[in-house]
Amino acid sequence: MTKLWGGRFQKATDHLVDDFHSSISFDQRLYRYDIRGSMAHARMLAKQGIIAPEEAQAIIKGLEEILADIEAGRVEFSVAAEDIHMNIEQLLTERIGPVGKKLHTARSRNDQVALDVRMYLKDEIDAIIALLRQLQETLLDLAEKHLDTVMPGYTHLQRAQPITLAHHLMAYVQMFGRDLDRLQDCRRRTDVLPLGAGALAGTTFPIDPACVAEQLGFAAVAENSLDAVSDRDFAVEFTAAAALIMVHLSRFCEEIILWSSAEFAFVELDDAYSTGSSMMPQKKNPDVAELTRGKAGRVFGDLMTLLTMLKGLPLAYNKDMQEDKEALFDAVDTVKKCLRVFTPMVASLKVRPENMAGAARGGFTNATDLADYLVKKGVPFREAHEQVGKLVYYCLSRGKSLEELSLEEFRHFAPQVEEDVYRAIDIRQCVAARRVLGGPAPESVREAISRARERLGR
Ligand code: ARG
Secondary structure (H helix, E strand, O other), X not given: OOOOOHHHOOOOOOHHHHHHHOOHHHHHHHHHHHHHHHHHHHHHHHHOOOOOXXXXXXXXXXXXXXXXXXHOOXXXXXXXXXXXXXXXXXXXXXXXXXXXXXXXXXXXXXXXXXXXXXXHHHHHHHHHHHHHHHXXXXXXXXHHHOXXXXXXXXXXXXXXXXXXXXXXXXXXXXXXXXXXXXXXXHHHHHOEEOOOOOOOOOOOOOOOHHHHHHHHOOOEEOOOHHHHHHOOHHXXXXXXXXXXXXXXXHHHHHHHHHHOOOOOOOEEOOHHHOXXXXXXXXXXXXXXXXXXXXXXXXXXXXXXXXXXXXXXXXXXXXXXXXXXXXXXXXXXXXXXXXXXHHHHHHHOOEEOHHHHHHXXXXXXXXXXXXXXXXXXXXXXXXXXXXXXXXXXXXXXXXXXXXXXXXXXXXXXXXXXXXXXXXXXXXXXXXXXXXXXXXXXOHHHHHHHHHHHHHHHHO
């Protein structure tokens, strides 16, 4: 097969090289953007008098047919034609004749590929934002149902202080909310048209990039032709945001895995989101959560791939940059796949409030409240801390909880204790008393839910 760039060459490319530098196996997913970009380019060329209107029409009609054929699975791409850009251009010329050869006027594959990737990523960012919103809505609905579901909050995975499931879930709503912000922010910088930069130095033709930007829905046009074709920072930003989404999903998954163990028994996974064992008949495994936790590593790897690929490249385009696609695509696919299954898995979780409350009652999660109680009775905090520590040690030796102690037992270690101590260290009261902004008291969390809903509504 003759190459679109074959003029300067005396010899055919070695077939190993064809295979080595071809990207069609993975960049074919850009076909829709490549065709839309080419149509806009052709229209602009005609408007500027660079090609004739009938030529643009023939090109656009040809591209429309190619699009329909690709969509119907009637096109077989060629490895020798290297990438999606040259595959489509070659198909076009085969179909409409020599006028097809005019499409690439005032354009290079370097600005073309940058265009395609930016168009692709904008759409994918929108899709991921929609998935994140669904996840947040699911978490908000669940939180609303569990404003009063007391559970232990942990530090070092040791029971620390009582909170509620709603408060815990709302922590993730915050994280995913920032993830959403990051995507929106990165989308702004992705939304810049690189077409017109040519190979690196623009073009001598009187093009009108603003007209292309308008047709394709770009908010801005690149201000430097070298930069337009040689940076992929928008892809790095996206992948970094994707990596953080995976961090958040993975931490949540880790908790779901723990919580669904018999040792915790805080939740039970729906059968539809768990799997069995080929040998052990009793098993019900949290594979979806584990796999999501595992897939986080892929996306971190994708981020490292992009950063490393870019760091040593002299301006402007280098073929290394073709390696951006598989990493970017993998990050997009992985995040979407995980979010799609994670959200219904969480929505279908069966919560065991009695086990959560039981765990919050054991483990002295009200010890801080007892110390605070003593402080309110005039004991300096450090002293109160010491007294409560001794009380806990005493309880441990008797197999008791703090609320099971008699007034005499309390007073032996902390003379300031009075009858009202039992209310002060009641687990529900401990939660309800934390009425600060961002705290676990049902009132505070209800406010947090309505603020989050308001943000989502916008
Ligand atoms: N397939 C190439 C890529 O993904 C398109 C740009 C090729 N440009 C070039 N000068 N070889 O980067």
